[in-house]
Amino acid sequence: MSITYKAAIVGCGGIARAHARGYADTGRCDLVACADIYQDSANSFSEQFGIPHVYTDYKEMMEQVRPDIVSVCTHHHLHHLITMELAAYQPKAIYCEKPMALTMTEANEMAEICQQNNVLLIIGHQRRYGAQYAAAKELLEQGKIGQLTQMESYGHPWTSLLVDGTHSIDLLRFYNNDIPVSWVLGQVDASGGSFRFGHPNEAASLAMFAFDNGVRATLTTGGFSKSHAPYPAPDAESLGSLVSPAGYHRIVLHGTTGRIEIDGDDVVNGQPIVRIHRGDEVEGFEIPFKSISSIERVITDLIQGLEEGKPHLLQAQSGRAALEVIVGIYQSAQERKIVYFPLAEEHNPLFELLKYQIQS
Ligand SMILES: NC(=O)c1ccc[n+]([C@@H]2O[C@H](COP(=O)([O-])OP(=O)(O)OC[C@H]3O[C@@H](n4cnc5c(N)ncnc54)[C@H](O)[C@@H]3O)[C@@H](O)[C@H]2O)c1
Known part of the structure; x- marks a missing residue:
C-alpha cells in the first residue's frame, strides 16, 4: 500500500x-x-x-x-x-x-x-518539468541538432535576475546536463528597477557565461522598467513574442547541425512553440498542453x-548553482571583469550596487 x-x-x-x-x-x-x-x-x-x-x-x-x-x-x-x-x-x-x-x-x-x-x-x-522545456530537452538528447555548442535566453522586458532570470539560468544548466559553470561576464543597470519579493532588483541585465565543457550561454533580462526607463514600454502586438508572455524564458539552443527554439511559457494557439531549424528546413512541434x-x-x-x-x-545543489551564476553576474558588473567559479563571494554585490541593506 x-x-x-x-x-x-x-x-x-x-x-x-x-x-x-x-x-x-x-x-x-x-x-x-x-x-x-x-x-x-x-x-x-x-x-x-x-x-x-x-x-x-x-x-x-x-x-x-x-x-x-x-x-x-x-x-x-x-x-x-x-x-x-x-x-x-x-x-x-x-x-x-x-x-x-x-x-x-x-x-x-x-x-x-x-x-x-x-x-x-x-x-x-x-520549469524543467514544463512540457515545452522538457520536449526540447528530449529533442536535444535525441541528437536532433547534433552536439550542443551555445545557448541564448531572453527574459521578458519586466524581468530581473533573482525573480525570473533564476528560472532561465536553471533551464540553461538543465540543457547542458548540469555541468558546472566556469566563468561569467555580466553587466546590470542598477539605476533603479522594481521592488519585488522583498528586495529591490536591477532594471536590466546582460551576461555571457561558459560551462566546463566549453558550451557558452548568453542571457538578457529586463530593459523596460515601467517607472524608470526613459522610453515607453514596448508594444506587445508589434513586437510579438519578444515581449508577450510567450517570450518569457524564450530560449535558443545551438548545436553542430541545427538549432532548437523554445518560445517560452505560453502556448500560442495552434502555433508550434518548439522549432528545430536545420539549414533552410524548419520543423515545428505543437507541444500538447498537459493537465498534469x-x-x-x-x-x-x-x-x-x-x-x-x-x-x-x-535538488539544493542545482538551486545553489543557479544562484552562483546570478551572484557572479553582479560581482562581474561590480568589478568590470570576468569572474571565475567557484565564487568566493559571501554577500550579494547587487545590494551594494543598489546601496540596499537586506532586511531579515
Ligand atoms: N516557481 C515559480 O514559478 C514562482 C512563481 C511565483 C512566485 N514564486 C516565488 O514564490 C515565493 C512567494 O511568491 P508569491 O508570489 O507567492 O508571494 P505572495 O506575496 O503572494 O505570498 C507570500 C506570503 O508569505 C507570507 N509571509 C510573509 N512572511 C511570513 C512568515 N514569516 N511566515 C509565514 N508567512 C509569511 C505573506 O503574508 C504572504 O501571504 C517567492 O520566492 C517567489 O519568487 C515562484
Whole structure:
C-alpha cells in the first residue's frame, strides 16, 4: 500500500496555491497545515483548500503537526531563515521556492543544515518539468541538432535576475546536463528597477557565461522598467513574442547541425512553440498542453526521491548553482571583469550596487 505524506505550506500567497494543487493532484499527500503571519491570509487559504490546521507561527505548526513535506512560499529574504528553522524539525523534505537564497553563504548553510538533518531540500525551478522545456530537452538528447555548442535566453522586458532570470539560468544548466559553470561576464543597470519579493532588483541585465565543457550561454533580462526607463514600454502586438508572455524564458539552443527554439511559457494557439531549424528546413512541434502541472510532477519526483533515493532534478545543489551564476553576474558588473567559479563571494554585490541593506 502506498504511503500518504503529511504536507504543510509556509506563506499562503500566490505560488502557495499552485503548491496546494500540486500536493492534492499527486494523490499521495494530505495538505494538513498552513502558516502565514497574516491570520486572514492563512484562513482564506485553508478555506480554499480545506486545510484543517491553521497557524500564524510556522514553528508552532512544525511542533504540533510534524509534517513530512513542507513548502516555503515566502519572499526571497525569508527563504534562508525559514528553511534553517524548519530543518531543525527534521521533516523528510523541504520544497523551497526560488531563488534558493540571496547570498551564497545563506545557500551553503541551507544545504548543510538539511544534509545534517537528513532533509531532502529542493528549490522551485519547476520549469524543467514544463512540457515545452522538457520536449526540447528530449529533442536535444535525441541528437536532433547534433552536439550542443551555445545557448541564448531572453527574459521578458519586466524581468530581473533573482525573480525570473533564476528560472532561465536553471533551464540553461538543465540543457547542458548540469555541468558546472566556469566563468561569467555580466553587466546590470542598477539605476533603479522594481521592488519585488522583498528586495529591490536591477532594471536590466546582460551576461555571457561558459560551462566546463566549453558550451557558452548568453542571457538578457529586463530593459523596460515601467517607472524608470526613459522610453515607453514596448508594444506587445508589434513586437510579438519578444515581449508577450510567450517570450518569457524564450530560449535558443545551438548545436553542430541545427538549432532548437523554445518560445517560452505560453502556448500560442495552434502555433508550434518548439522549432528545430536545420539549414533552410524548419520543423515545428505543437507541444500538447498537459493537465498534469509542473509542480505536481516536482512533488511526485520528490516522493520517488524519498522512497527510492533517486536524485531530484531540483535538488539544493542545482538551486545553489543557479544562484552562483546570478551572484557572479553582479560581482562581474561590480568589478568590470570576468569572474571565475567557484565564487568566493559571501554577500550579494547587487545590494551594494543598489546601496540596499537586506532586511531579515
Ligand atoms: N516557481 C515559480 O514559478 C514562482 C512563481 C511565483 C512566485 N514564486 C516565488 O514564490 C515565493 C512567494 O511568491 P508569491 O508570489 O507567492 O508571494 P505572495 O506575496 O503572494 O505570498 C507570500 C506570503 O508569505 C507570507 N509571509 C510573509 N512572511 C511570513 C512568515 N514569516 N511566515 C509565514 N508567512 C509569511 C505573506 O503574508 C504572504 O501571504 C517567492 O520566492 C517567489 O519568487 C515562484
